[in-house]
Structures are given as structure tokens and as C-alpha cells.
Amino acid sequence: MSIVDLAMQNLASPMVLFFALGVAAALLRSDLSVPEAAAKFLALYLMLAIGFKGGVEVSKSGLDPAMGLTIGAGILLSFTIPLAGYFFIRLSTRLGAIDAAAVAAHYGSISIVTFVAATEIVRGLGLAYEGYLIAVAAVMETPAIVAALLLARRAAPAERQDGQREGMGALLREVATNGSIVILVGAFFIGWITGERGMSMISPFIVDPFRGILCLFLLDMGLVAGRGLRQGARELSPSLVAFGIYFPLVSAAFATAFAAVLGLSPGGAALFITLAASASYIAVPAAMRLALPEANPAIYLTLSLGVTFPFNLSLGIPLYAAIAQRIAG
Amino acid sequence: MEMHRKKRIEILLEAPAQKRLTDLLDRLDVTGYTVLPVIGGKGHHGVWSREGLPSAAGAMVSVAVIAAEERLDEVLVPIFELVRRHIGIVTVSDVTVIRGERF
Numbered sequence: 001m002s003i004v005d006l007a008m009q010n011l012a013s014p015m016v017l018f019f020a021l022g023v024a025a026a027l028l029r030s031d032l033s034v035p036e037a038a039a040k041f042l043a044l045y046l047m048l049a050i051g052f053k054g055g056v057e058v059s060k061s062g063l064d065p066a067m068g069l070t071i072g073a074g075i076l077l078s079f080t081i082p083l084a085g086y087f088f089i090r091l092s093t094r095l096g097a098i099d100a101a102a103v104a105a106h107y108g109s110i111s112i113v114t115f116v117a118a119t120e121i122v123r124g125l126g127l128a129y130e131g132y133l134i135a136v137a138a139v140m141e142t143p144a145i146v147a148a149l150l151l152a153r154r155a156a157p158a159e160r161q162d163g164q165r166e167g168m169g170a171l172l173r174e175v176a177t178n179g180s181i182v183i184l185v186g187a188f189f190i191g192w193i194t195g196e197r198g199m200s201m202i203s204p205f206i207v208d209p210f211r212g213i214l215c216l217f218l219l220d221m222g223l224v225a226g227r228g229l230r231q232g233a234r235e236l237s238p239s240l241v242a243f244g245i246y247f248p249l250v251s252a253a254f255a256t257a258f259a260a261v262l263g264l265s266p267g268g269a270a271l272f273i274t275l276a277a278s279a280s281y282i283a284v285p286a287a288m289r290l291a292l293p294e295a296n297p298a299i300y301l302t303l304s305l306g307v308t309f310p311f312n313l314s315l316g317i318p319l320y321a322a323i324a325q326r327i328a329g
Numbered sequence: 330m331e332m333h334r335k336k337r338i339e340i341l342l343e344a345p346a347q348k349r350l351t352d353l354l355d356r357l358d359v360t361g362y363t364v365l366p367v368i369g370g371k372g373h374h375g376v377w378s379r380e381g382l383p384s385a386a387g388a389m390v391s392v393a394v395i396a397a398e399e400r401l402d403e404v405l406v407p408i409f410e411l412v413r414r415h416i417g418i419v420t421v422s423d424v425t426v427i428r429g430e431r432f
Binding site: 033034035036039174220223224227231232281282283285286287288289290293294296297298301 | 343344345346348349374375376377378379380381382384385386387388414415416
């Protein structure tokens with residue numbers, strides 16, 4: 001399938017269309033909304049299901065020596081992508097150092113929902129993927145935050161540095177024990193321990209309704225992104241919007257080189273590249289509010305959720321899948 | 330009925346910093362506090378709503394503390410020091426309570 005066919009097929013999928021419906025409803029100022037508690041439940045369900053499925057896959061395939069290397073590569077990418085991101089933001093936009101560091105953290109970290117959407121696209125192409133990529137996703141959340149804080153410290157005045165140093169340990173603990181990471185990693189280990197027997201016991205809950213719940217969650221993401229765009233668009237200059245689209249491709253290029261060296265399967269490579277190209281909008285925004293409260297949240301939230309997420313969901317993931325099939329196929 | 334004059338400190342604060350604030354209140358040994366969710370509103374950065382948010386970023390909480398007048402500065406200064414760097418509002422108002430020995 002060509003890249004264009006793949007992109008067209010993806011654009012016409014229920015996932016992308018429900019996301020678009022959410023954006024349109026928010027822009028039209030509809031009162032359509034998903035209550036906060038329901039949104040959190042949907043996110044929990046998706047983390048549980050994807051973590052469990054990954055664990056079951058590892059139990060079937062057994063421990064792969066490439067797992068440790070891929071996890072190491074994920075940590076390295078998560079740490080270095082913010083450094084590259086910061087450089088590109090400062091080069092191509094007029095954003096100040098603190099805002100640039102906060103934005104860079106989002107791009108080094110990952111969006112688990114983008115990853116979940118990518119697993120559906122990869123599955124639709126009939127490609128298998130390494131279950132341990134769930135563990136890779138989990139370890140890629142935090143190093144980006146450390147890199148961003150180091151960047152901010154270089155740029156920040158001394159008195160602000162003291163405040164940050166005081167909270168660094170607590171902050172990293174808070175991110176590492178963030179609810180979405182705990183449920184993702186916990187479900188991964190439960191899936192690994194219980195294997196196919198566990199899967200047969202709970203598959204009516206985590207397999208059959210998965211796509212429908214993903215659509216509902218993406219509708220909510222569309223609503224939040226649309227509201228963010230309506231209210232935060234004035235914070236985004238054309239150069240920042242451009243960054244939100246071209247920088248995932250830069251990250252994807254880094255990850256493509258790693259995926260080729262690691263010898264990942266085509267499906268695994270597509271997901272690994274997607275992880276690197278995605279931008280966080282759940283764990284990192286909350287961490288940045290604690291670590292860099294001076295940074296403007298309207299900039300990083302709108303850029304991550306309003307620009308990069310829709311780009312990855314509609315065009316990015318099919319592109320990464322096509323690249324992965326070429327390098328790993 | 331006998332009434333007692335106290336100070337009510339209300340801190341409207343961005344949700345990610347809630348735990349830091351309540352940890353601080355515990356360290357300050359206040360006699361209690363109440364955390365309330367808030368639905369939405371409008372401030373310097375425009376309209377905000379917690380509907381549909383999967384992350385704590387973007388949401389706000391309200392924390393109310395009742396303190397004896399003589400303890401006001403001791404409690405208020407560190408609270409403000411914490412809130413100063415975040416999105417938030419601190420207000421202090423006079424209240425009367427019935428069971429004065431509790432605060």
C-alpha cells in the first residue's frame with residue numbers, strides 16, 4: 001500500500017473522524033462534552049488494555065535480547081530529543097528559554113494515546129509488533145523532563161534554580177509514579193504473568209470494546225484540542241505551528257535510524273518511531289506546571305494537543321508505518 | 330450562642346500543585362483544610378474548564394483553611410510563597426465559627 005493510500009485509509013477511519021468531530025464541535029461552541037471523571041476512566045481503560053496486551057505478547061514470545069537495547073534506545077531518545085527540540089525552537093521561533101524548555105520536554109516525552117492509535121493502524125495493516133514496546137513507552141516519559149529542566153537551569157536566574165533544585169527529586173518521583181504510568185506498567189506485568197490464560201479471561205473487557213472506547217476518548221481529545229485551539233491559538237505564532245509539524249519528523253528520523261540498527265519488526269519499528277515523534281499532553285504538562293510554572297501552559301498544551309497530536313493521528317502515523325515497512329520489511 | 334472570630338484562607342490553585350499545598354499545610358500543622366473541585370472560570374489567561382481533561386494541567390482546585398487570627402501570618406506567608414509561582418488566587422476573609430477551640 002502506498003503512503004498516500006495508507007494516509008487516505010487512516011483519514012477515513014472512525015478514530016480520526018471522531019477526533020475531527022470533537023474538534024469541530026468545540027470550534028462550533030457546541031455544548032458536547034465528556035465529564036472529567038469519564039475522561040479519566042477512558043484513559044485508565046486504554047492504559048490498562050494496552051499494557052495488558054503488551055504483557056501477554058511478551059509472555060508468548062519470551063524475553064527478547066533486543067528488549068533491553070530498545071529500552072536503552074528509548075531512554076536515550078527521550079533525553080536527546082528535547083535538546084534537539086530546544087535548539088530548533090530557539091532557532092526557528094521567538095520563544096523565550098523557559099517556554100522553549102517546557103515545549104521541548106513535551107516533544108521528548110511520549111503520548112500514549114498516539115501510541116494506542118498507532119497500534120490500531122499497525123494492526124489494521126496486518127503487522128505484528130514487539131509487546132515490550134509498552135515498557136519502552138513507559139521509560140520514555142521521564143528522561144525528557146530531566147533534559148528540559150537542565151536546559152531551563154542553564155537559562156534561568158540563580159534564585160529560580162534554587163527553587164527547582166529543591167523540587168527535582170520530588171518531581172521525578174511524582175512523574176514516575178504518575179497514575180497512567182503505574183496502570184500501564186502494572187497491567188503490562190499482569191499480562192506478562194497471566195499470559196494467554198489471563199487474556200482469555202478478560203478479553204471481552206479489554207479487546208472487544210477497545211476500538212469503540214478509543215473513539216470515545218478521541219472524541220474527548222478532539223473537544224479538548226478544539227477548545228485549546230479556540231482559546232490558545234493566539235499564543236501560537238506561525239513558526240511555532242510549523243515546529244509542531246516539522247519537529248515530529250525530525251524525531252521520527254532519529255528513531256528510524258535506531259529502529260533500523262535494533263532490527264525491530266516493521267510493526268515494532270512503526271510504533272517506536274511513533275513514540276519518538278509523539279508529544280506528551282497528559283504527564284508532562286502537569287510536571288511542567290510544577291517544575292517550570294513560569295512557562296505559559298497555553299503554548300505547550302495547544303501545540304502538543306492542538307497541532308502535533310492531530311498531525312500524528314492523521315498523517316504522521318501512516319507515514320511512520322510506511323517508513324517502518326521500508327526499513328524493516 | 331457564643332461565636333468566635335477566625336480567619337478563612339481560600340487558595341484557588343492549579344490542580345498539579347494541590348499536593349504540594351496540602352503537604353505544606355500538614356507541615357504547618359493547621360487544624361484542617363477542605364479541598365473542593367472547581368468546574369471552570371475565567372482569568373488572566375482566558376476561559377478555562379476542567380471538562381474532558383485527562384491531565385491535571387489546566388484544572389484548578391480550591392483549598393479552604395480556617396485559622397486563628399494570631400496564626401494568620403505564620404500560615405499565610407509560606408502559603409503565598411508556594412502559590413506565588415503558580416496560577417492561583419489567595420484570599421483571606423473574616424469568619425465566625427461556633428466551635429472556636431477547633432481552629
